[in-house]
Amino acid sequence: MRVAVTGAAGRMGKTNIEAIQAADGVQLGAAIVEASSSLIGADAGEVAGVGKLGVAIVGSLEEVVADFDVLIDFTAPQATLANLELCAANGKAMVIGTTGLSEAERAELNSFGERMPLVFASNMSVGVNLCFKLLAQAAKALGDDYDVEIIEAHHHHKVDSPSGTALSMGEAVAGALGRDLRQCAVYGREGQIGARTQQEIGFATIRAGDVVGDHTVLFATEGERIEITHKASSRMTFAKGAVRAAGWLADKSNGLYDMQDVLSLRD
Numbered sequence: 001m002r003v004a005v006t007g008a009a010g011r012m013g014k015t016n017i018e019a020i021q022a023a024d025g026v027q028l029g030a031a032i033v034e035a036s037s038s039l040i041g042a043d044a045g046e047v048a049g050v051g052k053l054g055v056a057i058v059g060s061l062e063e064v065v066a067d068f069d070v071l072i073d074f075t076a077p078q079a080t081l082a083n084l085e086l087c088a089a090n091g092k093a094m095v096i097g098t099t100g101l102s103e104a105e106r107a108e109l110n111s112f113g114e115r116m117p118l119v120f121a122s123n124m125s126v127g128v129n130l131c132f133k134l135l136a137q138a139a140k141a142l143g144d145d146y147d148v149e150i151i152e153a154h155h156h157h158k159v160d161s162p163s164g165t166a167l168s169m170g171e172a173v174a175g176a177l178g179r180d181l182r183q184c185a186v187y188g189r190e191g192q193i194g195a196r197t198q199q200e201i202g203f204a205t206i207r208a209g210d211v212v213g214d215h216t217v218l219f220a221t222e223g224e225r226i227e228i229t230h231k232a233s234s235r236m237t238f239a240k241g242a243v244r245a246a247g248w249l250a251d252k253s254n255g256l257y258d259m260q261d262v263l264s265l266r267d
């Protein structure tokens with residue numbers, strides 16, 4: 001299977017190329033950066049730090065559309081939507097890890113499932129996807145008596161908040177408790193805000209240094225606290241998941257899938 005990588009000079013783009021290089025049955029077909037990048041023409045493997053791969057970086061996805069079967073895209077919302085349109089029009093599949101999409105952007109992304117096979121997940125790691133299951137189970141068992149707070153920490157370059165993973169964790173808990181996250185989420189607190197309401201799910205964000213990605217969901221009541229924590233120590237955990245998803249898509253028909261499908265974790 002030939003895999004293309006957009007955002008090829010970004011943190012995840014480089015790690016995705018490294019993971020493709022290390023995996024069996026997949027090869028790098030194309031590497032794409034922004035049209036203004038000084039890296040156009042450079043070898044994608046050398047930029048990713050894995051040695052020469054013989055794939056020259058290009059500045060437009062359209063230029064290399066014949067060179068891949070699946071695109072792995074970890075970029076930014078508007079870039080991802082443009083790449084979806086091009087892939088759908090050319091019969092390509094996509095694995096998308098981009099976070100920070102607005103509700104309207106998310107609805108637009110979802111609609112592409114009718115036109116192409118597509119895996120979209122806020123977090124590609126096995127551990128986080130298992131946590132989604134554990135969180136739903138914990139929320140069901142604990143019910144409304146436990147306050148739920150979600151705390152996430154990431155590196156100082158991250159541009160969206162809260163993280164996509166924190167939001168997915170919120171959705172997993174809210175769904176299990178029969179709540180709508182859009183109604184009960186509280187993003188940060190300051191000033192004379194009054195006592196906490198029972199139904200709210202609070203989000204707290206830390207941005208510091210080189211933290212790859214830490215997420216904790218805290219369930220607290222009078223007399224006890226339960227914390228479910230995931231800590232990523234290497235971006236390779238996300239990249240391995242993305243490459244696994246690309247391989248998984250090989251025989252899939254059109255549809256919107258996520259890592260629960262890829263990892264056979266869906267009930």
Ligand SMILES: NC(=O)C1=CN([C@@H]2O[C@H](COP(=O)(O)OP(=O)(O)OC[C@H]3O[C@@H](n4cnc5c(N)ncnc54)[C@H](OP(=O)(O)O)[C@@H]3O)[C@@H](O)[C@H]2O)C=CC1
Pocket residue numbers: 006007008009010011012013033034035037074075076078079096097098099100121122123124125160164238
């Ligand atoms: N689902 C998951 O498991 C994970 C998701 N992520 C998400 O992936 C995304 C990327 O993260 P990260 O790699 O750290 O970010 P980086 O900023 O390091 O990389 C993003 C890349 O996308 C490119 N890009 C941005 N905007 C455009 C555009 N309009 N057109 C073309 N290319 C564009 C950038 O190019 P340039 O540098 O030239 O601007 C850059 O190379 C984020 O949304 C992040 O939250 C991250 C880790 C795991």
Ligand SMILES: O=C(O)C1=N[C@H](C(=O)O)C[C@H](O)C1
Pocket residue numbers: 099122123154158162163164165166212213214
């Ligand atoms: O930007 C990151 O780095 C990460 N983003 C994803 C998110 O927003 O949840 C996944 C991971 O936590 C790393």
